[in-house]
Structures are given as C-alpha cells and as structure tokens.
Amino acid sequence: MLLIFLVFIPLIASVIIYPLGKLLKHRVGYLASIPIIASLSGLLYIGIKNYPKLEIFEVVEWVKTPYINVSLGFLIDGISFPIALIIALVTALACIYSVSYLEHEEGHSAYFSYYLIYTTGMLGAVLSTNLIQFFFFWELMLVPSYMLIAGWGYGDRRRVAYKYFLYTQLGSILVLLSILYLGVTLNTFEIGLLNISNLLLSIPERLILTILFVVGFGVKMAIVPLHGWLPEAHAEAPTPISVILSGVMIEVGLYAIIRIVFPISLPIWIGSVSATILMSLALLSMIYGGIMALTQYDVKRLLAYSSISQMGYMFFGVAAATATGIEGSVFHIFNHGLLKGLLFMVAGVLIHQVGIRDMRKLGGLASRMPLTAGLAMIGAMGIAGLPGISGFISEYLIFLGAFSSASIYKYLLVLLATLATAISAAYMTLFIKRVFFGPLKEEFNDATDPPYSMIIPMLILGITAVVLGIYPALILEYIIPSLGFLMGG
Amino acid sequence: MVEVVLNNIFELSAYLSPIFILAAFAVTTPFINYILKQMGKEKYLGVWTSFAFLSSLIVLTISLIGIRWLGEPIILRLGFSPIESTLIIDPLGQFFAFIFLIVSLAAAIHSITYMERDLNLGSYYLLMQFMTIGLVGLTYTNDLFTFFVLWELMAISSYVLVAFRYHLDEPVEAGVKYILMSGVGSLIMLYGISYVYGFVGSLNAKAIHFGLTALPFIPLIFVLSLLLIGFGIKAAFFPFWTWLPDAHPAAPSPISALLSGIVIKAGILGIIKFIVPVVGFIRLELGLTMAVIAGLTMTVANLLALMQDDIKRLLAYSSITNIGFILIGVAAAIYGAGISGVASSLFHTFSHALGKGLAFLAVGSIIYRLETRSISKIEGLGRKMPFTAAALIIALLGLAGMPPLPGFWSKWLLIYSSIQAGLWGLAFIGVFNSVLAVIFYLWLLQRLFFAEPTEKVLDEGKEPPFPIKLALALLMVIMIIIGFYPAPIFDMVINAAEVFMMLFG
Numbered sequence: 001m002l003l004i005f006l007v008f009i010p011l012i013a014s015v016i017i018y019p020l021g022k023l024l025k026h027r028v029g030y031l032a033s034i035p036i037i038a039s040l041s042g043l044l045y046i047g048i049k050n051y052p053k054l055e056i057f058e059v060v061e062w063v064k065t066p067y068i069n070v071s072l073g074f075l076i077d078g079i080s081f082p083i084a085l086i087i088a089l090v091t092a093l094a095c096i097y098s099v100s101y102l103e104h105e106e107g108h109s110a111y112f113s114y115y116l117i118y119t120t121g122m123l124g125a126v127l128s129t130n131l132i133q134f135f136f137f138w139e140l141m142l143v144p145s146y147m148l149i150a151g152w153g154y155g156d157r158r159r160v161a162y163k164y165f166l167y168t169q170l171g172s173i174l175v176l177l178s179i180l181y182l183g184v185t186l187n188t189f190e191i192g193l194l195n196i197s198n199l200l201l202s203i204p205e206r207l208i209l210t211i212l213f214v215v216g217f218g219v220k221m222a223i224v225p226l227h228g229w230l231p232e233a234h235a236e237a238p239t240p241i242s243v244i245l246s247g248v249m250i251e252v253g254l255y256a257i258i259r260i261v262f263p264i265s266l267p268i269w270i271g272s273v274s275a276t277i278l279m280s281l282a283l284l285s286m287i288y289g290g291i292m293a294l295t296q297y298d299v300k301r302l303l304a305y306s307s308i309s310q311m312g313y314m315f316f317g318v319a320a321a322t323a324t325g326i327e328g329s330v331f332h333i334f335n336h337g338l339l340k341g342l343l344f345m346v347a348g349v350l351i352h353q354v355g356i357r358d359m360r361k362l363g364g365l366a367s368r369m370p371l372t373a374g375l376a377m378i379g380a381m382g383i384a385g386l387p388g389i390s391g392f393i394s395e396y397l398i399f400l401g402a403f404s405s406a407s408i409y410k411y412l413l414v415l416l417a418t419l420a421t422a423i424s425a426a427y428m429t430l431f432i433k434r435v436f437f438g439p440l441k442e443e444f445n446d447a448t449d450p451p452y453s454m455i456i457p458m459l460i461l462g463i464t465a466v467v468l469g470i471y472p473a474l475i476l477e478y479i480i481p482s483l484g485f486l487m488g489g
Numbered sequence: 490m491v492e493v494v495l496n497n498i499f500e501l502s503a504y505l506s507p508i509f510i511l512a513a514f515a516v517t518t519p520f521i522n523y524i525l526k527q528m529g530k531e532k533y534l535g536v537w538t539s540f541a542f543l544s545s546l547i548v549l550t551i552s553l554i555g556i557r558w559l560g561e562p563i564i565l566r567l568g569f570s571p572i573e574s575t576l577i578i579d580p581l582g583q584f585f586a587f588i589f590l591i592v593s594l595a596a597a598i599h600s601i602t603y604m605e606r607d608l609n610l611g612s613y614y615l616l617m618q619f620m621t622i623g624l625v626g627l628t629y630t631n632d633l634f635t636f637f638v639l640w641e642l643m644a645i646s647s648y649v650l651v652a653f654r655y656h657l658d659e660p661v662e663a664g665v666k667y668i669l670m671s672g673v674g675s676l677i678m679l680y681g682i683s684y685v686y687g688f689v690g691s692l693n694a695k696a697i698h699f700g701l702t703a704l705p706f707i708p709l710i711f712v713l714s715l716l717l718i719g720f721g722i723k724a725a726f727f728p729f730w731t732w733l734p735d736a737h738p739a740a741p742s743p744i745s746a747l748l749s750g751i752v753i754k755a756g757i758l759g760i761i762k763f764i765v766p767v768v769g770f771i772r773l774e775l776g777l778t779m780a781v782i783a784g785l786t787m788t789v790a791n792l793l794a795l796m797q798d799d800i801k802r803l804l805a806y807s808s809i810t811n812i813g814f815i816l817i818g819v820a821a822a823i824y825g826a827g828i829s830g831v832a833s834s835l836f837h838t839f840s841h842a843l844g845k846g847l848a849f850l851a852v853g854s855i856i857y858r859l860e861t862r863s864i865s866k867i868e869g870l871g872r873k874m875p876f877t878a879a880a881l882i883i884a885l886l887g888l889a890g891m892p893p894l895p896g897f898w899s900k901w902l903l904i905y906s907s908i909q910a911g912l913w914g915l916a917f918i919g920v921f922n923s924v925l926a927v928i929f930y931l932w933l934l935q936r937l938f939f940a941e942p943t944e945k946v947l948d949e950g951k952e953p954p955f956p957i958k959l960a961l962a963l964l965m966v967i968m969i970i971i972g973f974y975p976a977p978i979f980d981m982v983i984n985a986a987e988v989f990m991m992l993f994g
Contacts, residue, residue, distance in 0.1 A: 063975055063976050067828060067829050067832070068905075068979065132901065135901070136893070139891055139897065142891070147938075150935060150938075165931055170924065173923075176920060177917070180904050180905045181908060184908045
C-alpha cells in the first residue's frame, strides 16, 4: 500500500489544508509541504532500500467488470523512479518557497489545496500502470494548474491560463482517442502488456498511433510547432508554479512518450527516416528556444524559452531511440527539474526582493545578494552544460546516444545540437551578467538575500545539482537496469 | 427470468414497495398540507416530500441489493388486469429509478428554502411527487400501455410545474410551448403504439421484440419512426429540442433540475427499453441514423450554448448536448457494440442527471440570493459565495468529463463503445464536442471565479441557507465519491446492460 499512499497523501491532505488556510494564512504552506515531504521520504526510502535495481509494483482493483478492466496500479522502476523523485522534491521545495512568496496575496487555502491536488496528479501520472488511470491523473493535473495560473499569476493571467488549458486539452483529445483505440484493439489497458500485445497492431496502425501520441503529448512538452502556450504560461504563472510547470510538469509528457509510445512504436521508431524526422523536430526546439531566449529581456520569459530549448535536448535523446540516449534523457529530466527549478526560484527572488523582472533595469546585484547570485551561477552553468554540474553529464549522454542512432544524418544532427549548446551558454551568460554583474544601480542598495524559507529550497536544489555533477551514478545506477526492458530486450 | 402472477394489490405492493411508498406519501400530502397550513408552517411540506423520496430511496437500495442476489429479473403478471399488462423488476429499471430518486431528493430538499416565498406549496409538492411517481413507475414498465399511462402522469405534472408561477409571463409562455410540443409528441407516440398493437397484437416488450423484427422494412421503419419521434420530443434531441431551452429555464430552479436532470431521461429510458431490442435487420441503418442524430444534437446545441448570457439557458443547451452524448451509446449499442453501448448510455445518464441537477440547484442558490440569471451580473461570484460557485463548477467540470468526477468515466466509456462499434466519425465528433463543452464551461468558470465581482455580487452575495447547502452537498459528495471510486456504478450499468440484453436473447 506504500505507493498508493505516496500518491494520494497530498490529495487527502488538501481537504485538511483548506479549512486550516483560513486560520494560518500563508503559513499554512509549511503544513502543506508535510504530505509532499512524506511522499518524498517514501520514495527515498524505496530507492535506498532497493538500490540499484528497482521494480516495485502495486495494484488494487478499481473498476472490474467482464468487459472493462481498469486497475489502479503503481509501478516504480528505473525510469519512473528518478522522475517521481524529482517531482516530489521540486514540489516539496516550491511549496515551502511559496510561503514567503505569497505573504501579500489572498486565498492561501485555495492555493495550497490546488497545489496538493496538482502534486497528486503528477505523481499519479508518472507511476500509473494503466492507460485509463494514466489519463485520469493526466487530466487531474490540468484543472488545478489552470486555477493556479488564472488565480495567482501576473499580467494578463486569465487569457494566458485559458490558452494553456485550450492547448493542453486539444492535445488530450488525441491522447484519449489513441488510448481508447489501443484499448479496443488490444483488449487491455495495461501499460505493462503493451510490450507483448502490440503484435496485434499492423505497421500503419502503429504509425498513426505514434503520430497521434507524439502530437498529443508534444503539446504538453511544448515541442516547437506546438509550443505556443508555454512562454506566456510559464512567464505569467506565479513563480512557484513556474518552477513546477517548467521543472517537472512538461517532462511528464516526455515520460509518457518513453513509457507508452515507445513499446507500441519501437519498430518504426528505430528506422532511419523516423529517427531523422523526430531528431530534427527536437533540434528545431533546441535552436528556436535558444534563439528566442537570447532576445528576451524579461527574466521569466527567458527561462521559459530556455525550457523549450531544454525540452528539445530531452526529446533529442528519446528520438535517437538508443539506450544511452534515453538514459541521458531521463537523467536530464531530473537535472532540468533541479536547475530550471532553481533558476525560476532565482527569478522569484528578484520579483520578491527587488520587484523587477526586466533585465535592462537590473544589474550588479551580486554584491547585495551573494547567495542568490551564487545559486543562479550554478543553475546557469548547469543549463549551459558546463562540467561539474549535473546538466553536463546528461547532455553528454544524450549526444552520445544520438551518435549511435539509426539516422543517416546523425553526425550533422549532433553537430547542430552541439551548436545549440553554445546558444544555451550565451543566453545564460547574458542573464547572469545583466542581473548580477555590472554597476550596481542606486535603487538596489537595500536589496538583500531573501528570507530562509526561500533560500533553503534553493540551496537544496543547488547542492543536489553539484553533488550529482560530481557523482552522477547516484541516479544513473537506477536508470540503467530498466533500459533493456524498454528497448525490447 | 422469474415470472410471478399477482392476484391482489397486497402482493403487488410487496414487489413494488418503492412506488407504493411514494404513492402513500402522495395520498397523505393534502392532509399534511392542511395541518401545516393551519399551523402557518407550509414550507415544511418540503421536509415531508424529502422524507417521501428518502424512504423510497432507502427501500429501493435494499431491493437493489436483493436483486443482485437473485441475479435475474422478475416479471410481474397482473392477474387482474384486462390488457395483460406486465411489470418488470430488472437492474436497468432499478438503476434509472435510483438516479430519479436521488435527484428528486436533492430537489425536494432544495425547494424547502427556494420556494418559501411562493404560494400554493401544497400543489407544488404534490405535483412534484406525482412527477416522481410517474418517473419511477416508468422504470418498472414492460409494456407500452403501462409505459404510456405513467408517461402521461409524469408529463402532465411537469407541464403544470413549468408554469407554476402563473402570474409571470415567461413561465406561462414556456409552459404553453412545452405542452404543445410535448402533447404532440405524446400523440405521435400513441399513434405509434396503436400501430404496434395492430401489427403485433400485444404491447408486451418481449412480444414486440419478436413481432416487430419479423415485419418487412417499410412498416418497421414507419412504426419505429413514430415511437422515436415520441420519445425524441421528450428527450429533446435534434430536431425536436426547440421547446427545451424555453421550458427548463422558466421553471423554478428545483424543477429545472428535475426536468433537465431526469425528466428528459425518460425519453432515453423509452428508447433503450423499446427501440434498442427491436432493431433486427435494420441494425446498421438505424445505428447510423442515431449516430447522425447524436452528432447533430451535440454540435448544434453546443454552438448555441456558446452564445447565451442567461445561465439557465446555457445549462438547458448543455442538457441537449448531453442527450447527444447519451445517444452515442445508444447508437453504438444499435450498431454493434451491444452491452458496452447500453452501459455507457446508462453511465452518462447517471453523470448527467447528477451533474445537471447539481448545476441547476447551484444556479437556484444564486437566484435565491441575487435574483438574476444573467452571467454578466454574477461575475466574481466565487469571492462572496464560494460554496455555491464551487458546486456549479464541480457540476460543469463533471459534465465536461474532467477527473475526478463521474463525467470522466462515462465519457470515455461512450467513446470507447463507439470505437468498439466501429463508429469512428461519431467518436471524433463526441471528443470534439467534449472539448468544445470544456471550453465554454471554463470560460464560465473564469468569469465566476477570477473576474472582479460586480456591485450586485458584493452587495447581496451571501451563502444560501442550510437546506440549499445540504442539497448541493448531497449531490457533490456523491459525484466526488463516484469520481474516485466508480466501480459500483460500473458494476451496476454493466450488469443492467447484460441482463437487459439477455432478456431479448
């Protein structure tokens, strides 16, 4: 029952948090983080106890009839473990971070209740073993995240949230139709059985399903032609929510591709043509996101575009369809959660302490907020792929995987991808330089590092990123044993 | 199948206890009304009515469990009846009765405060009880004659209830339109029934099944069209929906909840009971026709709903859309999906009855406080009446198919059954309309929760009194529980569909 508990404890807690929020105001956030920390500790406990080969499966009956069988199952293996872990870690930290961030806002009860439901949605989607169950949690993420953006965001938040909802919902149609088609043809909704039962599908069927799934999940992942909602939503969401949107939510889409689409489409996926097409798509995201990030002055928009670019890297590794590439992608999901989470928190600190997001008006803050500046450096270096921070290892693995892909243009593609890394380095350097270095403007003389409740979550993320940069085996050891099964071996 | 011949009314009442309880309460209602009127506490008649529905619901639940134990339907042959009328106790009917009673209960509780300012409460509650007796009675029928009699009992009560506030213009106009359309529908149905009798020589469901399927093409199409139009006018599907957007908003809110939530479902019940089993060799043609009707109903109503400012009208259009959704299951069942098609229709009937009931009751709560139905005047409601707004939103998101609410389960089951039947186009239209519905519900949600409150809301907005809250909470809790744990409803609908299809071999 441990896994079920892990997933549902935030949801159950949301009912208790709601009335308490009226009494405790923003401090209820500390209480709200307890259930998420409980989930996190449960995950860590499972991880440490079963190091390094994880394979824990729990299932209970949910809907069982002679015609339709939907079980409520949760699976932790090498692929889902790192992603569930980063979701729990980032949501727990962002929850604590929210406390100071929300001091001056209203509606704390609702905020933290939605927040906890959102967490359950993400954890549940990642650990699901059943397609209908997966879709249940996938949709469960949507409404609370929409409410959080529309209720507590900045700027034209209602329009932005609406746009986010529309895009995602249109993507969900394709996912739902494909899932139901799979259910009707294979006569089962179990994800674990896709590996075997996919023999019933013909090649054209697989092709169509793959396209539908990639487009459907691609909207959530914000792969380039489908990215329209992301820059605005991530920039205008309240910053702790930006942390989650960019850091972990969009990656759930990629995880779904690895978990669900891969088994049914492996024979066509590993062909040269499809690998070239998908890798080029990923490359487009990388370069487009990078160049757009270079042109931004708004800190959060820069980070949002950077997320599109980074999503390109992760998709690049998956598109290559090699064990190393996927290993790198899964690890990069973890690292991106750490690093982009950290950077969005830095942006939140700027908004909270200085009140300005425009980089043209900032400058020289390193002398006034040294800790924040140091952490921002770690985040920026990690995204740029500098050795010593965990981002380097995963990007290296992704490129290594791409070298052994089936595409005949693989060398060209990897070359271009390396160039995109240079763009990442460029926009990250610009960001650091414009915000933290250069002459200190007078109005920032009183700026200081933020309160502990904001700095400690950032410290934890930063330190984890450095530790994993030096000793990546901590996470990689979990991923490797599960890759063989995924590649049909 | 167990057949029982009943010779006197006492045996009958033992088998049909839910209905007899309702009838007993209805008969005593005038006396209770008289006593309460003498004491000057007429509004407590609502408590009495709620009690009637509650006790019937409890008895029904007990017998529902009993039937699962028995495992097979019971046919009651009324020994004293001259026209060989039979009644049936099967899971399908019991499931419908269950839905009807839950929504009626919530509406009766809601009426306690909502109707406190009105006069003639005695007739209001009596009509409400008669309507429910008609509806619950329909679920037991096994022949077209009994069906028609109870159908008229339900329909005539509903005509009067729509125009209950006869001193206002709108309800009277809507009531007249409703009685005209619905009356014509009943006549067409009666005409159809007479043809059935002429062709088959009996009105019994089983006999109809054998008799009609043996008919040649033209007479069969003719008879089925008549019946379908009769049921269709009540169920308000394309192109017979025009009366609904007028009639449902004009009625008092608890009555709107009953009309939209359950009365239109009587048409669906009729279609499932008497049309789905007799399709025979025109299976494909009729399936496609129903698919086209379903698609048009959904799409047209959805597009019209987008333009409404009157919130009750918007909900009324959404009811038509959802009838279209329920018809997806019917079309799939006729076309070839069989059991899963019927089951998905039943499930969506449940989701929509509770969801739309809740939505109309929540709007009732808004009208009780603010006395307006215009969406632009109730913007920002979430600030002052969070509970009411939350109920409305849960209802709407539930209908739109968002988890963790029943609509999620019924919608995918509907799409699943249509894919299973091979109706791909219908599946696409269904999903497309589902998204369209989400889009406009969300737009409403946004205005209710995140817009700046209007002056009216700031001045007069206040949570409703306890009975209204109780009614909303009742439906909300059921919806959320079923949303997380849909297994009981899945069990019931699959079992109901299975037993029902088995009856006709």
